[in-house]
Amino acid sequence: MSQKQKKQTEKTNRLIAEARKEMEQRQKGYRERALKMFPWVCGKCGREFSGKRVKELTVHHRDHNHDNNPPDGSNWELLCIYCHDNEHSRYQDAQWSDTAAQEEEKDSSFSHNPFAGLDALLKAKNK
Secondary structure, rough: OOOHHHHHHHHHHHHHHHHHHHHHHHHHHHHHHHHHHHHEEEEOOOOOOOOHHHHEEEEEOOOOOOOOOOOOOOEEEEEEEEHHHHHHHHHHHHHHHHHHHHHHHHHOOOOOOOOOOOHHHHHHHHH
16 A cells, blocks of 8 residues: 555544544434433333433434434434334335335336237237
């Protein structure tokens, strides 16, 4: 690896580490506020948490925008790690299915129909 590549790798690693640190600090800020505002209960399954198990509660952003952190907490809900994972999986599945439907609509705009006129041929054959 050349000296230039090493410097670029170091720079990239430093930027990633800084971004992760900033994200953790931002998350810690709204997580602490959410834990003070809401009861320690999962908003989906209803499990209650206390003591060391509170770390299993996560803050879910209802609009999936982690930068939308209103002071009243209206974009947050506390979810256990399992329900939070499920919620994001459902969101990703919905996005994928919307994309697949859009692709299917694009594909259906082809002018060639291999079965065009098949009904007429079958009717003629049956006569």
